[in-house]
Amino acid sequence: MARWKINLIVLWTGQFLVMAGMTMIVPFLPLYLQELGMHDEHEVALWAGMIFAGNFVTSFLVQPLWGGLADRYGRKVMLLRSGFGMAIVMALMGFAGTAWHLLLLRMLNGTVSGFVPAGVALMSANTPREKMGFAMGTLQSGAVAGSILGPFMGGLMAEWVGFRPIFFITGALLFAASMLAAWLVKEKFDAKEAASRPRQSMLASFNELRLTxxxxxxxxxxxxxxxxxxxxxxxxxxxxxxxxxxxxxxxxxxxxxxxxxxxxxxxxxxxxxxxxxxxxxxxxxxxxxxxxxxxxxxxxxxxxxxxxxxxxxxxxxxxxxxxxxxxxxxxxxxxxxxxxxxxxxxxxxxxxxxxxxxxxxxxxxxxxxxxxxxxxxxxxxxxxxxxxxxxxxxxxxxxxxxxx
Missing domain, CATH: 1.20.1250.20 (MFS general substrate transporter like domains)
Incomplete structure (x- = not known):
């Protein structure tokens, strides 16, 4: 089997596990806040919205930084950094004692996140151009499948094992996706050529890219x-x-x-x-x-x-x-x-x-x-x-x- 096809299968599985794990908590987040001692309906809704958005706020800010490091040190390194980092953070959410703990951990999760964009970048750089549409579409289907089944599995497990164990299960899924990528994903990356390029700030990189x-x-x-x-x-x-x-x-x-x-x-x-x-x-x-x-x-x-x-x-x-x-x-x-x-x-x-x-x-x-x-x-x-x-x-x- 061609190397790009092996990468696609592994990254599809990784995208599925990551998105399933990340979306498992969506159905019961307000209920988890109630378990932490928050009972006012308006306060629960406000905090649930803040905690849900916290991940995207920090992700929006730091993704270009990780992208620059990926171009210098390799996409697979960033893929594994993100996967193992999110596994640890998600497991820590199971020990949260207050809404503030959850908010800070969600923001930290957004800071270390990047498995999906790193997977897309790795796949795009190691796939024949004439197969790019199929590869990107297939990769997308893995993320979507995880997003569909994640809330469903999270809702079922909340009934079976309670809220806190789901964070540990999510961390285990993220860890499994990262180990799978570490063992099986191969990347064509010329580290010497990448190191020879001049370093650029995020602003300088964007200014160069916007010329296209x-x-x-x-x-x-x-x-x-x-x-x-x-x-x-x-x-x-x-x-x-x-x-x-x-x-x-x-x-x-x-x-x-x-x-x-x-x-x-x-x-x-x-x-x-x-x-x-x-x-x-x-x-x-x-x-x-x-x-x-x-x-x-x-x-x-x-x-x-x-x-x-x-x-x-x-x-x-x-x-x-x-x-x-x-x-x-x-x-x-x-x-x-x-x-x-x-x-x-x-x-x-x-x-x-x-x-x-x-x-x-x-x-x-x-x-x-x-x-x-x-x-x-x-x-x-x-x-x-x-x-x-x-x-x-x-x-x-x-x-x-x-x-x-």
């Missing part, structure tokens, strides 16, 4: 994708409650609404990646942005929870082609030797969208209806499609004009 006009555009596309999609995410349980009513099945249906999108995303990602390898990732990116914008509209028109399931499944098909094609395009336009730094800036844009999307969505929900939030998300995705087409279309023209 497509890269800042792609970072903006990543931010807008996450911002528009996560602006509706915290409100979905409320929308399910409005459609279905308050009963014992409400939590199950609310979880299913999130999972069904991830399911179609996971299936579509490798398929769209293969198509992108044939016709170009630019076309797939714009097609999926327009498709996701259109797919947002039926969600505002549904009258029962089953129609919402169908609409969310339809949306997930187009979501499967977004971030993988952005990653493929970043690899295409990034100067050699700066791949990790380039992906780290994209990871910062991703974290920024993860932070601001839910905040703005929650604020806007006080002004417009829940149905209109879906339309708001669709408009943002459509604007994103026009932006991507404007910034990438000239490149396609230049490429086509150079073909004999």
């Amino acid at each position: 006009r497509q890269l800042p555009s792609l970072y903006a596309v990543t931010f807008l994708i996450q911002f528009s999609l996560l602006s509706v995410q915290p409100l979905l349980p409320l929308f399910v409650q409005k459609l279905h009513g308050q009963d014992a099945m409400l939590a199950f249906y609310a979880g299913m609404v999130g999972s069904v999108t991830g399911l179609s995303n996971m299936v579509a990602s490798p398929i769209l990646g293969r198509v992108a390898d044939r016709i170009g990732p630019e076309r797939i990116l714009i097609f999926c942005l327009v498709g996701a914008a259109i797919a947002s509209v039926p969600q505002a028109l549904v009258h029962n929870v089953w129609q919402l399931f169908a609409a969310r499944f339809f949306l997930g098909i187009f979501l499967g082609g977004l971030l993988p094609t952005v990653n493929a395009l970043i690899r295409k336009h990034t100067p050699s030797g700066m791949e990790s730094r380039s992906y780290s800036f994209n990871s910062s844009a991703l974290s920024l969208g993860n932070m601001l999307g839910p905040v703005v969505g929650g604020a806007v929900s006080g002004i417009i209806t829940l149905q209109q939030i879906f339309l708001f998300s669709g408009v943002l995705l459509l604007i994103n499609a026009f932006w991507a087409n404007r910034s990438l279309a000239p490149i396609r023209s230049e490429d086509s004009s150079s073909i004999p």
